Amino acid sequence: MRVMVESRMRELRYREALREAMAEEMERDERVFIMGEEVGHYQGAYKVTEGLLARFGAKRVIDTPIAEEGFAGIAIGAAMVGLRPIVEFMTWNFSAVAFDQILSNAAKLRQMSGGQFTVPIVFRGPNGAAKQTAAQHSHAMETFYAQIPGIKVVVPATVADAKAFMKAAIRDDNPVLVLEDERLYGTKGEVPDGDHVEPFGVAAVRRAGEDVTLATWGKMLLPCLEAAEQLAKSGGPSCEIVDLRTLRPLDHHTVVESVRKTGRLVVVHEAWPYGGPGAELVDRVQREAFDALDAPVLRCTGRDAAMPYNKKLEDMTIPDAKTVLAAVRAVMAY
Amino acid sequence: MQDERDVLLGLYRQMVLIRRFEEAAAKAYSQGKIGGFLHLYIGQEGCAVGALAALEKRDYVVTTYRDHAQALIRGTSARACMAELFGKVTGCSKGLGGSMHFFDADNHMLGGYGIVGGHVPIAAGAAFASKYRGDGAVAVCFFGEGSATIGAFSEALGLAALWKLPIVFICENNEYSMGTPLERSLAVADVSQKAVSVGMERDRFRCTDVLEVRDRVAVAVKRAREKNEPTLIEALTYRYRGHSMSDPGKYRTQDEIDERKKLDPILHAEGALRAKGVSDDELAKVNASVEAEVEDCVKFADESAEPDESLIEAFNYA
Structure with missing residues (x-):
């Protein structure tokens, strides 16, 4: 019991x-x-x-x-x-x-x-x-x-x-x-309540889905959730969202497991596209789940530029639900 | 109470040990047994030996990459020091640190650091912890005059003064930051003036007489221990060798080196010991025991095992 x-x-x-x-x-x-x-x-x-x-x-x-x-x-x-x-x-x-x-x-x-x-x-x-x-x-x-x-x-x-x-x-x-x-x-x-402590290096699946995995961290979880909801409402592909939570140690196993189910992966992060933990994750996933991938892994990242002050331009520089949706559509269309 | 003659004889032995140890290290370096950088303290012995003679066991020592002397004085064995230079697992940092990174937790030797000035805040941190706990320990931080131009030094100095930390900053002014003389680094000739801008006590003296060094540093240590007040000391000294083994030192003249050698702390101590009635025989005995210790440590380092491959990752995380 x-x-x-x-x-x-x-x-x-x-x-x-x-x-x-x-x-x-x-x-x-x-x-x-x-x-x-x-x-x-x-x-x-x-x-x-x-x-x-x-x-x-x-x-x-x-x-x-x-x-x-x-x-x-x-x-x-x-x-x-x-x-x-x-x-x-x-x-x-x-x-x-x-x-x-x-x-x-x-x-x-x-x-x-x-x-x-x-x-x-x-x-x-x-x-x-x-x-x-x-x-x-x-x-x-x-x-x-x-x-x-x-x-x-x-x-x-x-x-x-x-x-x-x-x-x-x-x-x-x-x-x-x-x-x-x-x-x-x-x-x-x-x-x-109480003395709750989380172990490092264990990602969390924030939303279960079937068609595409979104791997992300920090505040970029929010546009991922928003994009997944929009897709669910419109009968689009079903997204599974993995929140990495810690980047070192990096739990790529949870992502690999998810990709084995969905066959597709989009990595979403705010940082610049050149290298970084997102690229590290992609490297690990392609090595451990090459056979499970139905499309190239895409990254939806901050733009490769210094952050502009202007609000419109700033919004265009950071990933949002719209850019996440575009990346999801791209991997689904492959 | 040990009499002053025996105290001086002890400090003399430490200085001779450092010099013979480093001469042996230079030889081993030329034989390819030591790699990387090797920065020798030869000529500067009076500074570290005198300063650390003013400390207690509970006190903390932090220094630069020119760190062999401080470890040897604090009580790290010559064997553990030489083995570290040889990159052996029996070394004081298990062969992972090398010449620039001697550590000895038991003797409160918080290490040798390779980024100029980057260790000065670390030393202030040890002093901060001492004050936080109220345990009466004092931190002593050594650095070259080349550190006096970098931000970490200025920030640590300012914070130590602001927070009244029990620390003694000892600037080992050996006249050259690598090949650059002080007059091309700083607009003032007196590094201790840096203390004035942060409201800190200061002192400035030459490190020829090891007992004078001890006594002057002791004043600062007392100020730190009893009043939580930091001091900046400018200790005037000179290194006879290049900045590191790869430096032939062509930026200075032989005349200059010969002049400075007249102020040699070991020579001075020998004179002082003779004046106190120490015989040539007694001095010869000390030298012979040092030579035996150095010979033994080289043999030990040579025969010790290399660290295992498992140590590449073993200590990156607790």
Whole structure:
């Protein structure tokens, strides 16, 4: 007999889920602290850390000056000797000036010390295009970070995942990058009560379908769901949607399994088309499911250009339901 | 309480060990037993030996890719150090780090780092953790004057001053960042002035007298430990060899090198020891024991096993 334990669900916003996860982990572990620009007195540039300064005090919610390389490195050094920092980048765009700390120190220290030092640290913040923030503030940075061995990369698309993966990231003994999204911060979703933690490297099938697989991550889940609904309503092909959830480790097995059923794959992501985790997924799928493919794999990506400010042009640069539909039609017509 | 004569004799032995160890490393490098980059500390021994003599075991040390001295002083065995240079699994980083990445967690040697200035925030982070926990440990960070021009250094310096971290920044000014003399790197000749802009205490001295180095650094360590106040020290020194083994050092004259060698910390210590009544015999004994230790570590490194292929991935993730 299977006993079902019903877990109570609550509706939260994405930013609240992140905040709850951090607060719960700070309650259970004195070594966890938050550091970043405007995380304390200002209550967070995007209000993710709202209220945490009052609750945990200035020792553990630390406002930094504008010095990403400096405070990222300080947090890495603190992690090496036993603390468990959470570093907020106001946006992931600004992580570029701390890139050396992540690439050369956080990701390398365990290996180049022969396993003597671990770096249990979380880097987090909003990633990708917000709304009309133009060329320098719209990078989908996961495309760079997913390549680096020694770190883990998480891209939660749902509110429940935002909480569960943030908790998992804080408890992990490796550097974990959590790439959130400003456009998701206000979204609402059900979150299970209690201490729910998700394992890295397990994709989620968000929608079952028969004819084509859409593999995606982060906020691009939304246009995929929208396109699938439109197709379902109009009697078009049935889409199965796989949300990868973590890009390193990357669960291509769930995608391969889905492709074995549908025979067709479209990879949808916001980042530029040149390389990146989407191309990596395509490479793995063609090797493991070559015989199952009825059409070439297509990618529906951000355009190969710097992000324009103009709203119309910005919308045309990022994938939406319309471009996803076009890609689905193309693989179906092959 | 050890008397000053014995203390100096101990520091002298450390300096001689570093020099003989690195001479043996240079020889092994020319024999093809050591690969990659090899940056020698020869000439600068007074700096690390004096500075680390002011520390306690609980304190943290972070340094650059010119890191052999700091590991040897902190207590990493000459065997583990030489084996690391030879890329052997018995090395202090299991042969995965090499010359530039000596680590020794037990001795709080937080490593040698290969990106100029990139390690300075790491050291401030160890100091941050110490203050967070209130455990009284001090972090000491070594870096060359070439680091004084990069952002990571300035940011770490500023944050350490702002947050009052228990750290001592030691700029090993050996006059050249690779082949570029200080006057072509900085508009000022005094690197310690960097402290002024962030409101930090500073000191500046030459590393000829290892006891003076110890005492001057001890003042900064005390300030860090007791008042959580950081210090920037500019330690004036000189490397006799090139930047690395591939550098013949043609950007400076033999006269300059000969002049600087008159300020040699080992020579100075020998003079001071003789003045304290140490006999030639006693000095010869120290040198003989160092030579035996170095000979033994080379043999050990030579005979040690290579790391297994499984180590390529083994330590990338915890």
